[in-house]
Amino acid sequence: MSFKPVVGSYPLSRPRRLRQNAWVRDMVAEHRVTASDLIWPIFVHDKDMARDPIRSLEGVDRLSINEAVKEAKEAHAMGIPALALFPNIDPSLRNDEATAAIDPNGLVAQTCRAIKSAVPEIGLIVDVALDPFTAHGHDGLLIDGQIHNDKTIEILIQQAIVQAEAGADVVAPSDMMDGRIGEIRKAFEARGLHDKLIMSYAAKYASAFYGPFRDAVGTSALKGDKKTYQMDAANSDEALREVMMDIQEGADMVMVKPGLPYLDIVQRVSETFKVPTFVYQVSGEYAMIKAAVAAGFMDHDKGVFETLLAFKRAGASGVLTYFAKYVAERLQA
Numbered sequence: 001m002s003f004k005p006v007v008g009s010y011p012l013s014r015p016r017r018l019r020q021n022a023w024v025r026d027m028v029a030e031h032r033v034t035a036s037d038l039i040w041p042i043f044v045h046d047k048d049m050a051r052d053p054i055r056s057l058e059g060v061d062r063l064s065i066n067e068a069v070k071e072a073k074e075a076h077a078m079g080i081p082a083l084a085l086f087p088n089i090d091p092s093l094r095n096d097e098a099t100a101a102i103d104p105n106g107l108v109a110q111t112c113r114a115i116k117s118a119v120p121e122i123g124l125i126v127d128v129a130l131d132p133f134t135a136h137g138h139d140g141l142l143i144d145g146q147i148h149n150d151k152t153i154e155i156l157i158q159q160a161i162v163q164a165e166a167g168a169d170v171v172a173p174s175d176m177m178d179g180r181i182g183e184i185r186k187a188f189e190a191r192g193l194h195d196k197l198i199m200s201y202a203a204k205y206a207s208a209f210y211g212p213f214r215d216a217v218g219t220s221a222l223k224g225d226k227k228t229y230q231m232d233a234a235n236s237d238e239a240l241r242e243v244m245m246d247i248q249e250g251a252d253m254v255m256v257k258p259g260l261p262y263l264d265i266v267q268r269v270s271e272t273f274k275v276p277t278f279v280y281q282v283s284g285e286y287a288m289i290k291a292a293v294a295a296g297f298m299d300h301d302k303g304v305f306e307t308l309l310a311f312k313r314a315g316a317s318g319v320l321t322y323f324a325k326y327v328a329e330r331l332q333a
């Protein structure tokens with residue numbers, strides 16, 4: 001399907017006619033941001049405080065389970081379809097085997113049960129990866145100094161099952177091990193978890209924009225980098241191969257991450273595969289906007305909405321963003 005737009009020449013065509021005031025701009029707008037576009041990432045912790053502010057993410061707190069339940073209710077009331085859950089685990093529970101990741105009574109499982117029993121209508125997306133649970137902060141098992149792909153997958157499968165059985169509607173593997181989508185899907189089928197959705201972080205880049213997230217989940221001490229498993233910023237075709245494999249392995253939805261620096265990837269993926277394609281406006285993107293606003297260089301709301309529209313233009317089905325609840329509130333006002 002291709003068509004050539006007919007464009008008249010000046011003065012028959014004056015594109016500015018369609019921009020002359022708010023009602024006409026509104027009427028011809030090609031894209032809109034709505035609450036249903038937003039997925040809200042939240043952090044839970046096992047400390048005794050209701051809320052613990054995250055220094056590098058202004059306005060974002062780590063939450064107790066009770067507080068997370070309250071936030072889930074509010075988010076649902078504002079029309080946010082889903083939350084994405086991330087844990088900050090007590091350092092004493094982290095080890096090289098990431099055993100806390102598969103604890104059916106751990107922080108994540110408890111939070112899933114609490115949210116799903118209080119607000120069953122909100123979608124619950126849970127991150128599948130080992131970084132909050134390993135002492136070293138890598139997403140996989142470190143064996144002889146290397147991230148071991150297949151041994152990591154064995155734990156990811158158990159982690160995903162624990163999450164799904166605790167009530168997660170969607171598991172979202174963000175680890176970038178090869179083949180994990182297929183193995184999780186097979187394990188789900190074998191256990192009768194046919195309806196659990198998988199949102200694959202299919203094209204996740206090794207990025208400088210994850211810094212504040214590592215502060216949030218307590219993995220800032222990470223030594224080295226994640227370049228042997230996350231993608232190289234130099235690559236674009238490779239993202240299509242990654243996405244294709246994950247769809248073939250049973251992913252229902254795919255994600256590109258980070259967001260703004262990878263808009264070209266969002267567009268290529270959504271146009272090529274026509275599957276629900278999400279994008280993660282990551283912590284460093286959030287922090288950059290907050291910093292620019294604090295310095296007086298940018299209007300907060302204009303900056304936020306402009307970035308969200310960019311994701312919609314690029315073809316995203318939805319955006320994971322720390323601004324989600326704020327934006328949903330603004331949309332109601």
Ligand SMILES: NCC(=O)CCC(=O)O
Binds near residue numbers: 127211282
């Ligand atoms: N697996 C989830 C992330 O790595 C989030 C990154 C961020 O917000 O910086």
Ligand SMILES: [Mg+2]
Binds near residue numbers: 176177202246
């Ligand atoms: Mg892959």
